[in-house]
Amino acid sequence: MTYGVRLHVWGENGCFTRPEMKVERVSYDVMTPAAARGILEAIHWKPAIRWAVDRITVLKPVRFETIRRNEVGAKASVRNAAAAMKAGSTAGLRLGVEDERQQRAATVLRDVAYLIDAHFDLTPRAGAEDAPGKHLDMFNRRAAKGQCFQQPCMGAREFPAHFEPVPDPPPAPADELAGERDLGWMHHDFDFGREIEPRFFRAVMRDGVIEVPPLDSAELRT
Amino acid sequence: MTVLQALDRLYGRLADAEKVPPFGYASEKISFCIILAPDGRPVAVRDLRDQTGKRPRPAAVEVPQQASRRTSGVQANFLWDKTSYALGLTADKPGKKRDPASEHRAFVELHETLLRGAEDAGLLALLGFLRTWRPERFEAPPFSGRGNPEDILDANVVFELDGAPGEFVHDRPAARDIWARYRAEAAGAEGMCLVTGEVGPIAELHPAIKGVPGGQMAGTALVSFNLDAFNSFGKKQGANAPVSEQAAFRYTTALNHLLASDWRHGNRIMVGGDTTVVFWAEAPDAARAAAAESLFATLLDPPTDEQEAAPVRETLKSLARGRPLSEISPGVDDATRFFILGLAPNAARLSVRFWLESDLGVLARNAARHHEDLVLEPSPFRAPPSARRLLVETAAQGKRENIPPLLEGALMRAILTGGRYPQTLFSAVIMRLRADRDVNGRRAAILKACLNRNTNREASMSLDRNEANPGYRLGRLFAVMESIQQAALGKTINATIRDRFYGAASATPASVFPVLLRTAGHHLSSIRKGEKGGLARWFEREMGEIVDGLPNAFPRNLRIEDQGRFAIGYYHQRFEKRADAPAEAKDSPNPETVEA
Numbered sequence: 063m064t065y066g067v068r069l070h071v072w073g074e075n076g077c078f079t080r081p082e083m084k085v086e087r088v089s090y091d092v093m094t095p096a097a098a099r100g101i102l103e104a105i106h107w108k109p110a111i112r113w114a115v116d117r118i119t120v121l122k123p124v125r126f127e128t129i130r131r132n133e134v135g136a137k138a139s140v141r142n143a144a145a146a147m148k149a150g151s152t153a154g155l156r157l158g159v160e161d162e163r164q165q166r167a168a169t170v171l172r173d174v175a176y177l178i179d180a181h182f183d184l185t186p187r188a189g190a191e192d193a194p195g196k197h198l199d200m201f202n203r204r205a206a207k208g209q210c211f212q213q214p215c216m217g218a219r220e221f222p223a224h225f226e227p228v229p230d231p232p233p234a235p236a237d238e239l240a241g242e243r244d245l246g247w248m249h250h251d252f253d254f255g256r257e258i259e260p261r262f263f264r265a266v267m268r269d270g271v272i273e274v275p276p277l278d279s280a281e282l283r284t
Numbered sequence: 285m286t287v288l289q290a291l292d293r294l295y296g297r298l299a300d301a302e303k304v305p306p307f308g309y310a311s312e313k314i315s316f317c318i319i320l321a322p323d324g325r326p327v328a329v330r331d332l333r334d335q336t337g338k339r340p341r342p343a344a345v346e347v348p349q350q351a352s353r354r355t356s357g358v359q360a361n362f363l364w365d366k367t368s369y370a371l372g373l374t375a376d377k378p379g380k381k382r383d384p385a386s387e388h389r390a391f392v393e394l395h396e397t398l399l400r401g402a403e404d405a406g407l408l409a410l411l412g413f414l415r416t417w418r419p420e421r422f423e424a425p426p427f428s429g430r431g432n433p434e435d436i437l438d439a440n441v442v443f444e445l446d447g448a449p450g451e452f453v454h455d456r457p458a459a460r461d462i463w464a465r466y467r468a469e470a471a472g473a474e475g476m477c478l479v480t481g482e483v484g485p486i487a488e489l490h491p492a493i494k495g496v497p498g499g500q501m502a503g504t505a506l507v508s509f510n511l512d513a514f515n516s517f518g519k520k521q522g523a524n525a526p527v528s529e530q531a532a533f534r535y536t537t538a539l540n541h542l543l544a545s546d547w548r549h550g551n552r553i554m555v556g557g558d559t560t561v562v563f564w565a566e567a568p569d570a571a572r573a574a575a576a577e578s579l580f581a582t583l584l585d586p587p588t589d590e591q592e593a594a595p596v597r598e599t600l601k602s603l604a605r606g607r608p609l610s611e612i613s614p615g616v617d618d619a620t621r622f623f624i625l626g627l628a629p630n631a632a633r634l635s636v637r638f639w640l641e642s643d644l645g646v647l648a649r650n651a652a653r654h655h656e657d658l659v660l661e662p663s664p665f666r667a668p669p670s671a672r673r674l675l676v677e678t679a680a681q682g683k684r685e686n687i688p689p690l691l692e693g694a695l696m697r698a699i700l701t702g703g704r705y706p707q708t709l710f711s712a713v714i715m716r717l718r719a720d721r722d723v724n725g726r727r728a729a730i731l732k733a734c735l736n737r738n739t740n741r742e743a744s745m746s747l748d749r750n751e752a753n754p755g756y757r758l759g760r761l762f763a764v765m766e767s768i769q770q771a772a773l774g775k776t777i778n779a780t781i782r783d784r785f786y787g788a789a790s791a792t793p794a795s796v797f798p799v800l801l802r803t804a805g806h807h808l809s810s811i812r813k814g815e816k817g818g819l820a821r822w823f824e825r826e827m828g829e830i831v832d833g834l835p836n837a838f839p840r841n842l843r844i845e846d847q848g849r850f851a852i853g854y855y856h857q858r859f860e861k862r863a864d865a866p867a868e869a870k871d872s873p874n875p876e877t878v879e880a
Contacts (some may be wrong), residue, residue: 081525082288083508084480085514086635128637128693135511167635246286247478258517262478283476
């Protein structure tokens with residue numbers, strides 16, 4: 063059994079980073095399914111359910127802007143952390159932001175708004191008390207009240223996402239989005255079962271609507 | 285379409301026209317060809333360089349591609365290289381970190397491995413050469429017999445078999461076979477390519493992109509994962525974003541081809557200090573693509589020469605009237621697909637400043653609207669200004685490297701999409717005005733364009749006597765007072781009221797205008813005492829007319845938009861062609877020639 067939900071999300075900025083340009087970041091033209099899943103999970107998630115995004119409707123024209131940010135070029139070492147735990151001392155265990163700082167450019171989206179169509183499936187961890195209707199109600203109630211476990215974001219934590227249940231009538235895509243646009247190979251989501259492999263799908267936007275293939279679809283490539 | 289996809293497609297078209305090297309080959313700067321006898325003896329050295337310019341320039345020769353970017357490591361190229369590798373000789377003084385002997389050894393080893401069992405006469409000659417070569421041989425002919433044997437040191441060389449003129453060793457079919465086989469064997473793990481969607485060997489490092497000013501000499505990378513923090517899920521280098529070797533080769537080759545073109549007549553434009561723009565058209569044939577590209581280049585970067593600029597003005601006018609492109613420029617079509625990529629270097633990496641895909645007609649009309657927005661009377665421009673010329677107005681000391689970063693991309697995006705001008709452009713100009721008080725027409729034009737496009741109220745093209753905006757009026761008043769001061773004290777004043785008070789007058793009028801008015805009164809009376817009573821009366825009338833339209837009290841401060849109007853009002857008043865003014869006031873300076 064699957065249960066569908068629909069959510070209206072919007073924000074001042076968005077950055078759905080392309081993997082090939084994730085160093086000097088360049089965003090995809092539109093929200094990725096994984097980012098949409100992240101927003102849904104921020105509002106309601108339990109081990110008993112798994113979200114699957116069916117469709118993303120783009121409401122605002124695709125506009126980019128470039129910003130510069132100070133970022134960090136190094137990772138904290140796992141080995142040092144393990145050694146520190148063993149020794150019971152945090153001596154030498156640090157990542158100095160001042161030493162590793164880098165200024166990098168990011169080409170991000172400006173003024174974004176989407177409709178997310180999604181459903182959830184019950185996972186093997188669902189117990190007898192996990193009636194699908196219960197989770198559906200919980201999601202809708204939480205979305206209507208603006209409740210969330212953590213602030214949902216537009217691809218990057220510094221770009222918060224606002225959300226509400228889809229108003230009636232639903233907002234329509236901007237006229238500029240009419241027609242068909244090939245968005246190239248886009249990140250679909252990670253396959254967490256197989257050593258966290260990324261999956262990609264050929265994204266096509268028709269009059270602002272992107273149909274997202276299901277998780278087990280043959281269209282997906284890894 | 286994504287950047288890489290579009291470049292990949294461009295490669296396809298360029299390859300059909302045989303303008304780019306095939307997979308596995310790259311165009312490199314080669315200076316000399318060493319001609320070998322069948323037994324490997326060097327018999328002659330041919331200079332391949334172009335001698336027509338001031339300095340000899342190396343020729344572009346298609347050679348087997350470098351395996352990856354050569355940095356500090358020793359890595360030999362196949363069948364060509366610089367002399368430290370090919371001959372074990374360098375012009376560097378001994379004791380430098382590079383050791384030509386070990387580099388030459390790597391070159392010999394690579395060829396001994398790859399050419400094992402070769403039967404081709406050219407390859408055998410090269411093997412013979414490598415086995416018998418000693419750096420001391422450089423003292424003997426054919427090297428010593430040449431004009432200047434030192435020339436060859438550290439240049440790239442290729443080889444040729446004596447008796448097979450025009451066919452380099454690396455171009456011989458046997459060499460191409462060996463190279464193709466070697467590349468196939470060296471290919472990495474297979475995976476799905478993010479550009480083409482096909483499964484193939486994934487490129488670990490992408491080929492270097494050369495020719496972006498400001499980047500590292502050895503080349504820069506658009507796709508790279510050069511630090512730990514960029515890796516995800518333990519993946520290394522290219523595996524983070526799988527792109528097949530084919531696609532990596534294709535997009536970098538296409539981009540290098542665009543970047544190698546001449547900046548004035550090619551597919552590239554420098555916007556300001558650091559942004560390089562490359563663009564290309566997708567048209568049914570090469571001639572039409574070239575016509576579209578050259579039209580686009582002249583619209584964005586018009587010639588500065590007044591005569592050459594005249595046709596550009598005409599084109600812009602026709603575009604603004606909505607005429608189709610085919611009428612304006614033969615062979616160009618409104619529906620031509622056009623791609624524009626703005627790149628800026630960050631040390632070894634390239635960042636994308638903007639990426640646009642649009643119809644040429646839309647772009648051309650947006651560019652025309654941009655020029656329309658800039659129009660100011662009297663015109664401060666001899667020719668339609670390029671973005672570069674506008675941006676220099678935002679830079680301290682007028683230096684290109686002082687242009688605020690990110691402004692270049694934002695301005696280009698506004699010009700090409702017809703969207704709002706960046707607010708930072710407006711504030712940067714205001715800031716420069718207050719800092720150096722050079723209120724020139726170019727700056728006034730930028731402010732006017734920003735106000736026109738970004739606010740609902742239009743700023744007028746020429747002096748508008750009915751405009752009631754206090755900022756505009758005060759700007760005019762300030763200009764009149766400066767003229768009065770000049771008329772009273774002559775033109776050789778050390779510091780005019782503009783030098784002393786421009787910043788305060790435009791930002792906090794109430795704090796300075798009362799003082800300025802009093803001084804202006806003194807100046808007027810001294811003009812009257814001279815012989816120029818008519819001039820004084822004219823100034824008084826002008827001042828009276830301006831002050832009449834002002835509110836009762838001077839505003840305490842002006843918002844930034846009104847500071848912009850202040851500058852525009854100042855410019856309009858200062859450079860107004862005063863029909864009714866007495867002769868002495870008519871000598872308004874020529875706006876094009878006024879500099880700080």
